Amino acid sequence: MEIRKKRRICLVVAYDGTNYQGWQIQQNGNTIEAELNRALSALTKEPIEVSGASRTDSGVHARCNYAVFDTAVRMPGDKFSYALNQRLPEDIRVRKSYEVSPDWHPRKCSSKKTYEYRIFNDEFPDPLCRLYTHFTYTKLDTDRMNTAAGYLIGEHDFKSFCSIHTQTETTVRTITDLSVKKEGSLITIRVTGTGFLYNMVRIIAGTLIEVGNGKYPPEHIKEILQHCDRSCAGPTAPARGLTLVEYEFL
Amino acid sequence: MEIRKKRRICLVVAYDGTNYQGWQIQQNGNTIEAELNRALSALTKEPIEVSGASRTDSGVHARCNYAVFDTAVRMPGDKFSYALNQRLPEDIRVRKSYEVSPDWHPRKCSSKKTYEYRIFNDEFPDPLCRLYTHFTYTKLDTDRMNTAAGYLIGEHDFKSFCSIHTQTETTVRTITDLSVKKEGSLITIRVTGTGFLYNMVRIIAGTLIEVGNGKYPPEHIKEILQHCDRSCAGPTAPARGLTLVEYEFL
Numbered sequence: 001m002e003i004r005k006k007r008r009i010c011l012v013v014a015y016d017g018t019n020y021q022g023w024q025i026q027q028n029g030n031t032i033e034a035e036l037n038r039a040l041s042a043l044t045k046e047p048i049e050v051s052g053a054s055r056t057d058s059g060v061h062a063r064c065n066y067a068v069f070d071t072a073v074r075m076p077g078d079k080f081s082y083a084l085n086q087r088l089p090e091d092i093r094v095r096k097s098y099e100v101s102p103d104w105h106p107r108k109c110s111s112k113k114t115y116e117y118r119i120f121n122d123e124f125p126d127p128l129c130r131l132y133t134h135f136t137y138t139k140l141d142t143d144r145m146n147t148a149a150g151y152l153i154g155e156h157d158f159k160s161f162c163s164i165h166t167q168t169e170t171t172v173r174t175i176t177d178l179s180v181k182k183e184g185s186l187i188t189i190r191v192t193g194t195g196f197l198y199n200m201v202r203i204i205a206g207t208l209i210e211v212g213n214g215k216y217p218p219e220h221i222k223e224i225l226q227h228c229d230r231s232c233a234g235p236t237a238p239a240r241g242l243t244l245v246e247y248e249f250l
Numbered sequence: 251m252e253i254r255k256k257r258r259i260c261l262v263v264a265y266d267g268t269n270y271q272g273w274q275i276q277q278n279g280n281t282i283e284a285e286l287n288r289a290l291s292a293l294t295k296e297p298i299e300v301s302g303a304s305r306t307d308s309g310v311h312a313r314c315n316y317a318v319f320d321t322a323v324r325m326p327g328d329k330f331s332y333a334l335n336q337r338l339p340e341d342i343r344v345r346k347s348y349e350v351s352p353d354w355h356p357r358k359c360s361s362k363k364t365y366e367y368r369i370f371n372d373e374f375p376d377p378l379c380r381l382y383t384h385f386t387y388t389k390l391d392t393d394r395m396n397t398a399a400g401y402l403i404g405e406h407d408f409k410s411f412c413s414i415h416t417q418t419e420t421t422v423r424t425i426t427d428l429s430v431k432k433e434g435s436l437i438t439i440r441v442t443g444t445g446f447l448y449n450m451v452r453i454i455a456g457t458l459i460e461v462g463n464g465k466y467p468p469e470h471i472k473e474i475l476q477h478c479d480r481s482c483a484g485p486t487a488p489a490r491g492l493t494l495v496e497y498e499f500l
Binding site for chain 2: 061128
């Protein structure tokens, strides 16, 4: 029997996280990883397990998460996307697929990720935005939020912006860009960095909201960073407002 | 016993039509009208039946549909919106409520309605737009679509753009504005008129798509209008791409 050499395929995946318990396989509840494994195993007739780049939380969305898997199937790398999309639910789409070297893994690469946190700030929520924005009727001042955002750019110990359940060697991270934009009722917090702690973007969003609504002065961000204490920062903003929008390998 | 005089209240309603069998009450399946009646009857303890301005089809969305109802409840007109939103599902929101004169009805007024038909035109669908756009991977030429759109502006017999099931006195209608815009992968057909026939906007969208993909030359629109025959126009584009975005009383 011929033992065919395994190849490694990389997938670029977009999804609406509304109906999923996040990326990673769970005992209870459906996940993006489980859906990809199911579709790939059906396609290849092999027991495929993908390995993802970013393990997004329950309810979080993505325009470009990455995953890799190994297969002996001899389909051209770029054809997997078409074949998979036929087998995936409508809220998950493989935007691209291609062969990579057998030892390449997105989590072993230096990378820059960009997240957007979107807030719908009006008197009433818009039903057509509800799944992809966090709603608040308290008027937010985006000039104040932008001033506050400026203090977070650069290399800092983000311990105050990290969920207390986390176990990680260091809580120092680098944010390369962070801006707050307003278009009509929609406020978008866009943040780029080389690495993020658990719940970091949602805690940054929750804290910037407290600056925007007047609870904190923008300068208070400096004190929050200094205290290295999660309880000093604002609340963790809800998952539905968060989308992983860009992933760049350096 | 005091018989309290009934007042008429007008509602401005936005909804995500994905999970509804349209506006109008049906024997089977949930509708926007049924949800409003349920919430209003619970609020007022009266058997309320709203009367809507535009009876949108199954799966069609709205940013501003209108409805009126009569009640003896002495709540200030503008407070109904807040009370109703507490009782409505998240995909329906009353954006505004106010008292009108007891004989006012939106369907008795001259009005201008604006619809948007949104198309996601890329290699793969975007899961985060899927509920509010129609997806097509065939590259559409929006310059050609705009040329074609120009022939539809004005007063015409739109019989070719009307579902054959309809019963209506005249099929002459006036389109005051019709444009096709492209932003990235998103194409938006925006049409304003003083009245629309059954499925008219979706047939216009389906026909403009056939112009955009090269099946019809833009000038073919003139012939389609002249023939007054539904079978000459393009297919009825899917409901999910359609949103009633503006309603103006003249």
